[in-house]
Amino acid sequence: NAGVMQNPRHxxxxxxxxxxxxxxxxxxxxxxYWYRQLPEEGLxxxxxxxxxxxxxxxxxxxxxxxxxFPKEGPSILRIQQVVRGDSAAYFCASxxxxxxxxxxxxxxxxxxxxxxx
Amino acid sequence: xxxxxxxxxxLILQEGANSTLRCNFSxxxxxxxxxxxxxxxxxxxxxxxPSGTKQNGRLSxxxxxxxxxxxxxxxxxQTTDSGVYFCAVGDAGGTSYGKLTFGQGTILTVHP
Numbered sequence: 454n455a456g457v458m459q460n461p462r463h464x465x466x467x468x469x470x471x472x473x474x475x476x477x478x479x480x481x482x483x484x485x486y487w488y489r490q491l492p493e494e495g496l497x498x499x500x501x502x503x504x505x506x507x508x509x510x511x512x513x514x515x516x517x518x519x520x521x522f523p524k525e526g527p528s529i530l531r532i533q534q535v536v537r538g539d540s541a542a543y544f545c546a547s548x549x550x551x552x553x554x555x556x557x558x559x560x561x562x563x564x565x566x567x568x569x570x
Numbered sequence: 571x572x573x574x575x576x577x578x579x580x581l582i583l584q585e586g587a588n589s590t591l592r593c594n595f596s597x598x599x600x601x602x603x604x605x606x607x608x609x610x611x612x613x614x615x616x617x618x619x620p621s622g623t624k625q626n627g628r629l630s631x632x633x634x635x636x637x638x639x640x641x642x643x644x645x646x647x648q649t650t651d652s653g654v655y656f657c658a659v660g661d662a663g664g665t666s667y668g669k670l671t672f673g674q675g676t677i678l679t680v681h682p
Contacts, residue, residue: 498671501668544613548666552667558603
């Protein structure tokens, strides 16, 4: 009964390169969320996706960041032309539904730590 | 948007002591979860508790939704309880109960 799987766990990129973070939700979950934890800050919501659809991207930076959740395969958070300020922990979470019922917890992955040098 | 405040910001305990962490939120919620972020950065689900009371071993939590607060109780603390405790809520008017607003956390240090 695998949980939310994220990879890579650690990623180092030089300024200007692209970073791709992957997230496989829990089995049977079709709702995926990405969060970012910047140094010395709390976790902030970035984007909420269902299969092939972006539902809410109100927390995504306007430029360089994109997310997808294709019909097949993991969800991808893509950061183009990374800058030092993108260094952070990126967490993915998944849920069974969009509405809490019968104690449907949101499950978080172990995070991907991006370091931009 | 919804505001989440946690207190205290820092807490230092001796092993075996009990503690209470508080989470206040500013609006109606459809989700409230407590997490423990361990020193390795992993986020561990403790409770899904938008209302009511739950217990799991030495930990218990209570949410009084009508008064917009939740409490996390840690009894007989151990050094492995050290880390940051986050409260996170889902706005009842939001797109999904998985869209969480996190508090700033309580940093707990338990000394042997």
